[in-house]
Amino acid sequence: MSLEPKLVLRLVLLALGTVVIQQAAVSQVSIFGVSADLAPLVVMSVGLLAGSMTGAVFGFATGLLVDLVLFQTLGVSSLLYIGIGYWSGRVREVLDPAHGLVPLGMGAAATALAQLGMALIQFLLGVDAPVSVLLLQQIFVTILIGTLIALPVYAIVRRIIRPVLPDEPRRRRRRAYTTGGLSPLQRPAERFGPLPRAPAR
Amino acid sequence: MHDKQVRRRRAILALLVATSLILLTAYFGAPSTSPLHTLQRGIAEVFSPIQEGASKVVSPVRDVAGWFSDTFHAKSRANQLQKEVNALRLEVSQYQSAAILNRQLSRELALDQTASIGSFSRVPADVIWHDPTLWYQQLEVDKGSDDGVRVDDPVLGDGALVGKVTSVGPTYSIVTLITDHTTQVAAQVQDQNGDQGLLVPDVGQPNQLLLQDLQVQVGQSAPSVGQQVVTLGFKSGGLTSLYPRGIPIGQVSSADQNDLYNNHEVVISPAADLRHLQSVEILARAQNSTARAQVP
Numbered sequence: 001m002s003l004e005p006k007l008v009l010r011l012v013l014l015a016l017g018t019v020v021i022q023q024a025a026v027s028q029v030s031i032f033g034v035s036a037d038l039a040p041l042v043v044m045s046v047g048l049l050a051g052s053m054t055g056a057v058f059g060f061a062t063g064l065l066v067d068l069v070l071f072q073t074l075g076v077s078s079l080l081y082i083g084i085g086y087w088s089g090r091v092r093e094v095l096d097p098a099h100g101l102v103p104l105g106m107g108a109a110a111t112a113l114a115q116l117g118m119a120l121i122q123f124l125l126g127v128d129a130p131v132s133v134l135l136l137q138q139i140f141v142t143i144l145i146g147t148l149i150a151l152p153v154y155a156i157v158r159r160i161i162r163p164v165l166p167d168e169p170r171r172r173r174r175r176a177y178t179t180g181g182l183s184p185l186q187r188p189a190e191r192f193g194p195l196p197r198a199p200a201r
Numbered sequence: 202m203h204d205k206q207v208r209r210r211r212a213i214l215a216l217l218v219a220t221s222l223i224l225l226t227a228y229f230g231a232p233s234t235s236p237l238h239t240l241q242r243g244i245a246e247v248f249s250p251i252q253e254g255a256s257k258v259v260s261p262v263r264d265v266a267g268w269f270s271d272t273f274h275a276k277s278r279a280n281q282l283q284k285e286v287n288a289l290r291l292e293v294s295q296y297q298s299a300a301i302l303n304r305q306l307s308r309e310l311a312l313d314q315t316a317s318i319g320s321f322s323r324v325p326a327d328v329i330w331h332d333p334t335l336w337y338q339q340l341e342v343d344k345g346s347d348d349g350v351r352v353d354d355p356v357l358g359d360g361a362l363v364g365k366v367t368s369v370g371p372t373y374s375i376v377t378l379i380t381d382h383t384t385q386v387a388a389q390v391q392d393q394n395g396d397q398g399l400l401v402p403d404v405g406q407p408n409q410l411l412l413q414d415l416q417v418q419v420g421q422s423a424p425s426v427g428q429q430v431v432t433l434g435f436k437s438g439g440l441t442s443l444y445p446r447g448i449p450i451g452q453v454s455s456a457d458q459n460d461l462y463n464n465h466e467v468v469i470s471p472a473a474d475l476r477h478l479q480s481v482e483i484l485a486r487a488q489n490s491t492a493r494a495q496v497p
Contacts, residue, residue, distance in 0.1 A: 020248070023330035023341075024255035025262060030476050033408075035331065053210055060217045064224075068244040070332055071339060071368060071375050074237055075225030082217050125229060134408070 006164040011046065011054075014160055015062045018042045019069055034138050036145045037114060038153065039066055043081045044110035045157035047088025048103065050165060059085030073125065080117040084110045107150020108143055115139045233368070242370060245341070249373035252329045253343050321355075321445060321484035324348050328478050329373070338381035338402075339367075342481055347371045349485040353443050355432075358481040361449040361472035362386065362432060366483065374483065378475050379410065379450070387433040387442055388412055388450055390424040390467075397433055400450060400469065410451065410469040417461055424467050428453045445484065 022038045029035060043062055047055025059081030066077045088106055091097065116139065228237045326342035344350055346369050354366045356376045364384065368375040377384060380402045388400040390412065398412040412430060417423045430453065434446025455468035 020251055020255050021259075024252050025259035027331045028256075028328070028477075028479075029262075033476065053213060056214055056217055060221065063221070065244075068241050069248050070330075071241060071245065072332075073225060074228040074241070075221040075223070078224065079218065079221040082214070082221065086214060 004164060004166075007050070007054075007161065010161050010164055011058055012061075014042065014046070014157065015058065015065055018062065019065050022066075023069065031145055032141045034142045034145065036149055037111065037142060038149075039063070039077070040081065040084050040110040040114040041107050041146060041150050041153040042157055043085045044088045044106050044150075045103065045154040046161065047085040048092050048106060048154070049158055049161060050089070052086050052089025052093055055085030055089035056082050057085070059083070076118065076121050079121070080114050083117070084113055101151075103150050103154035104147060107154070108147040110150075111143045111146025115142055242368060245368075245373060245375070246370045249329070249341070249343075249370065252341070253327075253373075256327070256329050321486055322349065324350055324483040324485050325480060326350075326374070326483055327480050331476065331478075338364075338378040338384075338475070340376050340378070340478065342374050342376060342483070343372065344483060345370045345372045345374050350374050350483050351486065354486060355444045355448065355484045356481050357448065357473075357484065358475075358478045359473035361451065362444065363471075363473045363475060363478065363481060365443060376481065379471065380408075380475060386444060386450065387435060388430050388469075389433045390415075390453065391429040391431060392424050393422050396424055398466070400430070403468070408470065408475075409454065410471060411466050412453075412469050413464075413466040415461070415465045415467065417465065423461055424453050424456050426453050426456055430469050 018038055026038055027035045039062055043055065043059040046058045050058075060078045063076075063078030063081035064074070066072070066081075067074045088110065091102075091106065119135075119139065224237070228235075231237060324344050326344035326348075329341045329343055332339045342356075350366055350369055352366055352369055355362060356364050356366060362379060364376045364378040364381070366374045367377040379386060379400070382402055384402060386400040388398060390396045390398075396415050396417060398415040400410050400412050403409045403411045412424075415424070430450045432442070432444040432446055432448040432450060434442050434444055434448075449472050451469045451471040453467050454470040457467075460466050460468075
């Protein structure tokens with residue numbers, strides 16, 4: 001997918017807005033001792049809407065921004081969010097899921113990947129942390145909160161970037177049918193390619 | 202065509218992952234003067250006013266959420282605090298007379314007071330953000346070097362020690378909490394013996410600390426649950442503790458005999474609610490004070 005300037009601009013503003021809102025508001029509201037983490041959900045939504053490449057690049061940029069602004073070890077969040085953005089995009093490209101609750105499941109998976117991945121990288125970097133019940137409990141609660149807010153986050157991201165997204169295949173097909181166009185089933189040329197013609201005698 | 206797209210996609214993905222790994226490797230273990238740290242401070246400098254403004258704008262929303270949480274815990278908290286007030290009232294009268302005696306004796310003996318809290322100026326600061334992850338126990342406040350704040354200045358919240366300044370810009374400071382795995386504090390239990398040890402975070406248990414290296418022998422009186430723990434604030438030759446003496450840190454929440462006599466440690470609960478700090482006080486050292494050693 002080629003990135004249009006309008007889409008790039010909106011994605012940059014979305015990343016900046018996510019980090020600012022996360023730090024200024026969401027991180028200071030604690031539910032059962034943990035705060036919601038918006039960034040993985042936003043990256044997942046962008047991947048699901050715009051595809052794997054856009055998702056991966058957006059994940060890298062958002063992760064880098066998070067690491068820079070939060071004084072974290074550079075590269076950790078980028079690495080995790082590349083995975084989230086890429087795999088969300090691949091789900092869209094390969095499965096093209098149409099169910100309305102897909103972002104819910106994807107939100108849970110994205111938050112789980114971010115939490116468990118962060119734990120794994122921290123262990124590899126040498127943070128001497130026992131796998132305590134409280135730690136597991138906090139990771140579980142964070143995933144739960146991420147799942148609950150995944151749908152509204154997805155809806156907001158879709159509202160922001162959808163107007164500048166190129167038409168996706170399903171939407172293009174739907175528009176063709178509703179505006180009187182023929183289904184591919186009724187157009188053999190589209191199904192089988194150009195029909196061979198007999199050479200002129 | 203399709204193969205070309207797949208190859209391009211894989212190449213970009215590999216490039217992004219490699220860049221992340223290079224950044225991680227270059228940053229990890231690099232000194233705080235490295236270009237990446239400088240870049241990080243520069244970005245924080247740019248974001249600090251934006252975050253401060255956004256923090257003020259969304260404060261009503263935050264307050265509403267905090268109100269629900271506070272109301273939920275208010276009754277049990279009130280009962281607990283009432284008990285503490287009753288116990289502390291008696292202690293305060295005893296400490297006041299001890300403090301008067303201490304001042305008189307210190308004057309007579311001309312003891313060095315530079316390690317006491319009186320030699321610091323207090324800079325109140327609002328918290329701009331908390332780190333949302335479990336792994337970085339940090340927060341950012343809206344006061345920096347323009348207000349006299351310097352790296353390693355102690356930070357108080359809810360009347361107790363919450364951490365120290367680890368990075369400072371003209372208008373912001375990054376505070377690393379006492380529950381971060383990089384923090385250590387020399388501390389003392391306010392029991393009969395004044396047992397001393399090194400306070401370290403119980404990593405993986407963000408709501409508790411461990412007081413280690415206690416020199417407690419079997420048969421002696423030992424720290425017990427409920428006793429207060431304060432900063433030790435020592436000064437030895439050129440070495441001075443980062444933290445002035447007598448700042449409350451928390452109280453002993455578990456003093457298992459096995460841990461006490463075999464591992465020489467007890468469990469401490471921080472006095473401050475570290476996850477819900479809205480404002481803090483930075484203890485800024487006088488500008489002409491001598492440099493302090495990097496000891497807890």
